[in-house]
Amino acid sequence: MRIGSQIFYDRSNYFLFVINVITIFVIAWLPDGWQATLYNAALITLFIASAMVLSRKKEKIQFTVMGILILLSVISRIFGLEILGTINFFLSIIFFGYVVVQLIRNVAVSKTVNRHVLFGAVNGYLLFGILLSIIIAIVETLKPGSFILSKSAKLPGLFAGFDHYLYYGFVSLTTLGYGDYLPNTSGARSIAILMSVSGQLYIGIIIALLVGKFSNTKIEE
Numbered sequence: 001m002r003i004g005s006q007i008f009y010d011r012s013n014y015f016l017f018v019i020n021v022i023t024i025f026v027i028a029w030l031p032d033g034w035q036a037t038l039y040n041a042a043l044i045t046l047f048i049a050s051a052m053v054l055s056r057k058k059e060k061i062q063f064t065v066m067g068i069l070i071l072l073s074v075i076s077r078i079f080g081l082e083i084l085g086t087i088n089f090f091l092s093i094i095f096f097g098y099v100v101v102q103l104i105r106n107v108a109v110s111k112t113v114n115r116h117v118l119f120g121a122v123n124g125y126l127l128f129g130i131l132l133s134i135i136i137a138i139v140e141t142l143k144p145g146s147f148i149l150s151k152s153a154k155l156p157g158l159f160a161g162f163d164h165y166l167y168y169g170f171v172s173l174t175t176l177g178y179g180d181y182l183p184n185t186s187g188a189r190s191i192a193i194l195m196s197v198s199g200q201l202y203i204g205i206i207i208a209l210l211v212g213k214f215s216n217t218k219i220e221e
Helices: 001-027 033-052 062-079 080-107 115-142 163-175 184-219
Strands: 147-150 179-181
Touching: 001 033, 001 115, 001 163, 033 080, 033 115, 033 163, 062 080, 062 147, 080 115, 080 184, 115 163, 115 184, 163 179, 163 184, 179 184
Parallel strands: none
Antiparallel strands: 147 179
């Protein structure tokens, strides 16, 4: 990878990290009336940041996909077309899933462990949590009541309270489980299992890759 390309990749990784942090940790602190719009804007920015991270001279298809996702997101938001919003989120799952796989691949093919590799691993984990949160939101929107509060209150609609989905997604991903949100159907329970298992697998695989590379670097030195 050329120096210019490496610098662009590094900056893109930092940018993606910042957007991940804002999406997960910052927006929920802002006034409730702003959150739906801000989460939608954050998702659009995540498309852009992810496409930048994947940017290669011979790989431009991600920008086409990014453009389609942004267009669907904007149209569905302006005109309130729920069907377009649902399609957009299905495509988002595929796109973010591909990004996570590529970030893991970048860690795997890297010859050394440095801050760029670590940022890539962290970005992959945070983006994976957002991806799972989108899956939860779609399932709850298509089949209301799939996930419920322990007090039997249904979760809010898609993007009406996306912080709820982020919270449940990351709590399940980390296998923390406070018990305040519950999967209420067979499909929802299978998704909860998927999130718990995949979260542990991600951490296990990344740690194995990083430790292996760090050990090899020490041996070579």
